[in-house]
Amino acid sequence: MMKIHPKAFSATKRKVLIIITVILLSIGAVIYGLADRYLIEHVEVVVADDTASTSSTASTSGTGGTTSTAAVAADVNATSDDWNYSSDDIQIKIDQVQTGTGSDLITYYVADVVLKNSSSLRSAFADNSFGTNITEDTSEIASSNNALFAINGDYYGFRNDGVIIRNGTVYRDEPARDAMALLEDGTMTTYDEEEVSSLELLAEGVTNTLSFGPILIQDGKIVSDFSNVKIDTNFGNRSIQNANPRTAIGMIAPNHYVFVVVDGRKEGYSRGMTLTELADVMAGLGATEAYNLDGGGSSTMYFMGRVVNNPLGKNQERGVSDILYIKE
Structure with a gap:
């Protein structure tokens, strides 16, 4: 041996x-x-909070809206119920829509919003901070900002590229994809980040940009091909071509917007939508511009203190980086 x-x-x-x-x-x-x-979490900028004096009174309990939201509604002599809000400056009407049957059933929510002034449509960051991996539920961010209505944004904090302009401030300038911009004249436009600079956007009156996609409708026409959509190449990113929960924003006319949130991944309630189906819905609503935002577990619609839809079919929100919201 x-x-x-x-x-x-x-x-x-x-x-x-x-x-x-x-x-x-x-x-x-x-x-x-x-x-x-x-x-x-990587906090790059803590944003000045102009709602600090009133956010402490906010509460998301019940269905009657937050205390501060109700107070604001009273101040402006607004009328509201679980699906509608009306004041001199803001009109919001929300409908639940169901199409199909059985395994093909789709449930989605449409908010038709008419504003007197574009400044009523704003954006907000989770935890009032800009950076990566900073998240809060859509309802939490909305409540903190005394929002009447809100949807999830583009989840910019999951990636480190894109052009991120919020409330007139440029936070990130790394062109990467087709994006959407809101302007101070109440219009919405879609564009290629690599073809238009941030300085040009600000000069044109852009107040907010969202970087996700794809563009659904541009110049009144549905974008024809969604077969090769690429939003991210990040680790763990999944295909977005199949039927999924969705969030989208569209413009019918200046200061007249339509927001759509599609539920999904719950058999017998809603299977979600493909991008083609979502584009068709937006066109049917009269949108001349429409843009797809972050979906899946992020897709959330908030109104007067409650979550309107059923996130992921579980009534459970997923934390997000940012929201778009309506405020008096």
Whole structure:
């Protein structure tokens, strides 16, 4: 029988331990890198909070809206119920729509919004901070900003590219995809981030941009091909071509918007929509411009203190980076 010299055995053992250590360190570095990219909060800017004096009175309990929202409604002599709001400056009408049957049943919500002034349509960040992996539920962000109505935004914090202008401030300028812009004259436009600079956008009166997509309707025409849609190349990103929960914004005329949130992934309630189906819905509502926002578990519609839809068919919101909201 061949004998292994103790020194040789010790050297072999040391080599094995070194190899194992290197492998473990490499795995740890990969795990930390993924966590740093997708889980750990990175606050770049804390945004000045102009609602601090009133947000402390907000409450999302019940269906009658927040205390501060109700107070505002009273101040402007507005009338409202669970599906409608009307004041001199803001008109909101929400409808639940169901189409199809059985496994093909689709449930979605349409909010028709008419504003007197474009400044009533705003954006807000989770935790009032700009950065990556900073999230709150849509309803939490909406309540903190005393919103009458809100939808989830583009979840900009999941990625580190795109052009992000919010409430007239440029927070990120890394052109990457087709985007959507809201302007101070109450109009909405879609554009290629790589063809228009942030300075040009601001000069044209852009107040907010969202970077997700794809464009659904541009210049009154449905974009014809959704077969090769690419939004992200991030780790864990899934295809968005199939039927999914959806969120979209469209413009019918200046200061006249339509917001659509589609529920999904719950058999017998709603299967979700394809992008083609969503574009058809927006066209049927009269949208001349329409844009797809973050969907899936993010898709949420909030109105007067309650979540209107059924996120993921579980009545459970997913934290998001940002919202679009309506406020007196």
